[in-house]
Each structure stands twice: as C-alpha cells, then as structure tokens.
Amino acid sequence: MPELKCTVQTCTHNKNFYCDLDQIVVGGSGAKRSGETCCDSFEERTADSYSNVTGEASPKSEIDCKAVECMYNKDCNCHAGKISVEGSSACKCEQTECATFSCGS
Template sequence: MPELKCTVQTCMHNKDFYCDLNAITVGGKSARKAAETSCDSFEERKSGTYSNVTGEAGPTSKIDCKATECQYNKECQCHAGKISVEGSQACSCDETECATFSCGCA
C-alpha cells in the first residue's frame, strides 16, 4: 500500500496529515493533470463533527484509483510508493487533488 500524506485539513478523516480510512478513492477518470483528479473519499469536517471511523490514522492506505491515465494506476489500484492529497481548505472533493498524479499518456 502507498504511503499517504494528506494536507486537506478540512476533511473529517484527516488526523495530523494521515487518513483514518483504510482505503480512499481517487477520482479523475479522464484526468491528464493533477488538478483534474480528486479525493472522492473527502468529507467536509463541519464544526463539532469528527470521523465516525474508530481506527487510528496511519501512514499507508489502499488507494482505489479512477485516474486511468496515471502512470501509477495498475488495474484501478495505485502503485506509487507515496502519494500526496492536497487541497488544504477544501469544502468539497472537487477542491482536492492527488498531487502525485503523473500522466502516463503518450
């Protein structure tokens, strides 16, 4: 599983730059650059709300990747050693991105 670092402090799953989900989904089926991807697992942290996931946030996560043009995508799974999800003040998943995305297109 890739190491996952997340800067999206407005996500209810973010705990000190780690994700408390065991798996996330990166969207962007037709993405050709990082800005066209998103963390589809993003859920905005509302005032006074916390994740309903009881597990601890860890440094790795399974990543279901819909960005089929990414060089790290193999059979819809991310095979990068590390990824970074960014969008520090995001209010929706469209305001996040997989900054590690690298187009493997010709």
C-alpha cells in the same frame, strides 16, 4: 500499499496529515493533470464530525484510483510508493487533488 500524506485539514478523515480510512478513492477518470483528480473519499469536517472522531490514522492506505491515465495506476490500484493529497481549505471533493498524479500517456 502507498504511503498517503494528506494536507486536506478540512476533511473529517484527516488526522495529523494521515487518513483514518483503510482505503480511499481517487477520482478523475479522464484526468490528464493532477488538478483534474480529486479525493472522492473527502468529507468536510464539521463541528459534529470533529468531536466524534474515533478512528486511528495510518500512513499507509489502499488507493482505489479512477485516474486511469496516471502512470502509477495499475488495474485501478495505485502503485506509487507514496502519494500526496492536497487541497488544504477544501469544502468539497472537487477542491482536492492527487498531487502525485503523472500522466502516463
């Protein structure tokens, strides 16, 4: 399981740069660069979601990766030692990205 560091402070799942989900989905099936990927698990934090946060965040998460061209993608699972999800002021998942993405082709 990769270590997941997330700078997307506008996501309801982000707790001190970690994710409270056990598994996230990285989108970008046709991606050739990191800007063409996204965190499909992103949910914008609202006043209601912020006050109802109860899950625990962990530095490790399963990564279901749809970015099949990434050198770390093996059978749609991420095998990087650690990844960084970025998009600090994102309002929707398309404004996030897997900064660790590296095109393997």
